[in-house]
Amino acid sequence: MLKVPDHQVAGHKGGHGQPGPLIDDSGRFYKPLQDDDRGAIEAAFYTSFSSNTRVPDHIRRFFPVFHGTQLIEASDGSGQRPHLVLEDVVSGRSHPSVMDVKIGSRTWYPEASEDYIQRCFEKDRKSSSLCLGFRISGLQLYGSEESELWKPERKLVQNLSADGVRVVLKNFVSSNSPIDPNLNPDCAFASSVYGGSSGILAQLLELKSWFEDQTIYHLNSCSVLMVYEKKKVLKGGSSDAEVKLIDFAHVTEGNGIIDHNFVGGLCSLIKFISEILTSPDECTTKVCLQNSDNKNEILTSSNECTTKVCL
Amino acid sequence: MLKVPDHQVAGHKGGHGQPGPLIDDSGRFYKPLQDDDRGAIEAAFYTSFSSNTRVPDHIRRFFPVFHGTQLIEASDGSGQRPHLVLEDVVSGRSHPSVMDVKIGSRTWYPEASEDYIQRCFEKDRKSSSLCLGFRISGLQLYGSEESELWKPERKLVQNLSADGVRVVLKNFVSSNSPIDPNLNPDCAFASSVYGGSSGILAQLLELKSWFEDQTIYHLNSCSVLMVYEKKKVLKGGSSDAEVKLIDFAHVTEGNGIIDHNFVGGLCSLIKFISEILTSPDECTTKVCLQNSDNKNEILTSSNECTTKVCL
Numbered sequence: 001m002l003k004v005p006d007h008q009v010a011g012h013k014g015g016h017g018q019p020g021p022l023i024d025d026s027g028r029f030y031k032p033l034q035d036d037d038r039g040a041i042e043a044a045f046y047t048s049f050s051s052n053t054r055v056p057d058h059i060r061r062f063f064p065v066f067h068g069t070q071l072i073e074a075s076d077g078s079g080q081r082p083h084l085v086l087e088d089v090v091s092g093r094s095h096p097s098v099m100d101v102k103i104g105s106r107t108w109y110p111e112a113s114e115d116y117i118q119r120c121f122e123k124d125r126k127s128s129s130l131c132l133g134f135r136i137s138g139l140q141l142y143g144s145e146e147s148e149l150w151k152p153e154r155k156l157v158q159n160l161s162a163d164g165v166r167v168v169l170k171n172f173v174s175s176n177s178p179i180d181p182n183l184n185p186d187c188a189f190a191s192s193v194y195g196g197s198s199g200i201l202a203q204l205l206e207l208k209s210w211f212e213d214q215t216i217y218h219l220n221s222c223s224v225l226m227v228y229e230k231k232k233v234l235k236g237g238s239s240d241a242e243v244k245l246i247d248f249a250h251v252t253e254g255n256g257i258i259d260h261n262f263v264g265g266l267c268s269l270i271k272f273i274s275e276i277l278t279s280p281d282e283c284t285t286k287v288c289l290q291n292s293d294n295k296n297e298i299l300t301s302s303n304e305c306t307t308k309v310c311l
Numbered sequence: 312m313l314k315v316p317d318h319q320v321a322g323h324k325g326g327h328g329q330p331g332p333l334i335d336d337s338g339r340f341y342k343p344l345q346d347d348d349r350g351a352i353e354a355a356f357y358t359s360f361s362s363n364t365r366v367p368d369h370i371r372r373f374f375p376v377f378h379g380t381q382l383i384e385a386s387d388g389s390g391q392r393p394h395l396v397l398e399d400v401v402s403g404r405s406h407p408s409v410m411d412v413k414i415g416s417r418t419w420y421p422e423a424s425e426d427y428i429q430r431c432f433e434k435d436r437k438s439s440s441l442c443l444g445f446r447i448s449g450l451q452l453y454g455s456e457e458s459e460l461w462k463p464e465r466k467l468v469q470n471l472s473a474d475g476v477r478v479v480l481k482n483f484v485s486s487n488s489p490i491d492p493n494l495n496p497d498c499a500f501a502s503s504v505y506g507g508s509s510g511i512l513a514q515l516l517e518l519k520s521w522f523e524d525q526t527i528y529h530l531n532s533c534s535v536l537m538v539y540e541k542k543k544v545l546k547g548g549s550s551d552a553e554v555k556l557i558d559f560a561h562v563t564e565g566n567g568i569i570d571h572n573f574v575g576g577l578c579s580l581i582k583f584i585s586e587i588l589t590s591p592d593e594c595t596t597k598v599c600l601q602n603s604d605n606k607n608e609i610l611t612s613s614n615e616c617t618t619k620v621c622l
Contacts, residue, residue, distance in 0.1 A: 105417070106416070106417070110436065110441055110442060121432075125421065132571075133568075133569075133572075162568050212581075215582070255473060256473050257443055257579060258578060258582045260443075260444035260575035260576055260578055260579040261416060261444075261575055263574065263578045264571035264572055264573075264574045264576075264578075265575075267523050267569060267571055267575075268568060270523075271526070271568075271569045
């Protein structure tokens with residue numbers, strides 16, 4: 001009954017001697033508990049969060065529902081292993097467009113080991129995190145044809161410049177192909193996905209208000225997942241745009257201080273998305289989003305309005 | 312006509328072979344241009360800012376007015392030297408209470424030298440900056456008697472815990488003495504200094520709105536200065552509470568990205584001040600703010616409501 005999920009865009013996958021997540025057909029997502037502290041921290045977070053009466057109901061919907069932990073057969077055949085049982089946030093969606101954005105200019109935290117701090121510090125500096133306050137960890141995007149799926153390499157999207165991130169955030173809500181270098185993203189779905197009273201921007205703003213006030217948790221290295229259904233929009237329906245927070249393996253206690261690192265990064269993401277809504281055509285960015293032979297080729301001209309990004 | 316200012320609580324002072332700032336009696340503040348990049352960067356910032364039409368008028372009042380640069384005799388007698396000529400932000404105040412808060416969990420920035428980054432990185436981790444998103448760089452506080460002035464050592468206020476910062480932010484708006492260990496800060500002036508439509512909180516919120524949107528400047532290592540007149544409040548008058556941004560020697564271009572490091576830190580400071588306004592008596596904090604022999608003695612009990620802070 002359990003199978004490997006189709007729509008994972010970031011995070012630990014199965015293979016190479018480690019088990020990956022599994023899903024069932026009743027809408028549950030089974031995430032193997034990591035052996036080290038991370039597994040214990042994430043389980044403790046879900047347990048605390050799901051029973052914490054200080055978390056308002058309208059905020060709870062941004063977090064996957066937690067159904068406890070369960071011993072199940074690991075995806076790599078290594079035997080029984082404890083898994084977090086969570087809501088599968090893309091369950092019921094046949095062709096979801098998904099983007100995973102890791103929030104915060106800093107993914108480390110004072111309580112971490114010196115070795116972990118140094119590794120994160122270097123990665124934050126090399127990736128978009130330090131400059132933008134967030135980095136795109138991965139995404140997938142369906143085209144108008146069912147066969148068409150764009151899923152750029154994670155490594156490439158993590159290190160984008162501001163201009164590159166702008167292009168990808170536009171591609172995410174465009175009807176034309178991200179892999180045709182002669183087409184600029186048309187942002188055809190921007191208003192129905194990012195905009196509106198139930199769109200992604202409104203949801204991010206709701207989260208922001210809470211994060212400006214809550215001092216319970218610091219969600220270090222946590223991601224905002226943005227999901228919508230392109231097919232439904234193409235048929236004139238609602239985009240079913242949804243924001244979820246995921247990955248809590250590095251949560252620490254807030255101790256009466258707001259998560260200012262998360263707030264800053266979230267505000268930066270909000271600004272990028274707002275700009276696409278208010279002036280989608282501001283830059284006639286030249287885009288080439290094919291995988292090239294040189295995987296690291298990301299070209300940005302000095303003129304910020306003629307950016308060429310190759311993924 | 313020029314003299315050394317009485318009310319400087321942070322930043323470079325004169326002495327030890329370096330010139331310090333000077334003031335005149337017409338409300339101008341003369342800041343010696345630092346020899347290295349910092350002087351050039353700060354002068355460039357003031358020049359750019361003062362003529363930038365994208366800065367709204369209601370935001371301009373939070374920055375000292377800039378009157379150009381001028382060659383004057385340095386305070387240390389080392390001869391003529393270029394100075395920034397700025398508005399003296401405490402001019403006309405006889406007994407100002409002043410607090411300098413350096414905003415941001417990170418005071419370094421990607422463009423800085425590796426050596427500078429490492430030094431800041433260590434200082435941010437050791438001081439309150441990393442945990443709180445800001446650090447108190449210095450303060451002075453008049454008592455009800457003219458002779459009474461509390462000006463704790465900068466080193467001690469920079470490294471305070473969250474509880475210590477809470478105590479000092481309460482002391483700043485209290486009528487009773489911060490150096491009597493048997494008195495809890497009464498927060499008698501909280502509503503007239505922090506609160507109200509023209510109080511410090513309202514001013515910080517106005518700044519926050521702008522910083523969530525502006526992508527022109529990144530104000531690395533810049534401070535919020537909070538000033539008010541205790542004597543006037545004691546006589547039943549207005550507190551004349553004022554917020555100013557100062558210190559722009561590390562400003563970089565925003566390049567279309569908001570200053571998420573500043574936004575996060577500002578939101579954290581706003582939360583601390585809001586809490587004092589909404590529940591000034593929440594913790595009956597035990598405070599002992601006398602200079603002790605052991606200058607580093609900052610005691611915080613595990614019970615967060617019986618904090619003992621010694622400066």
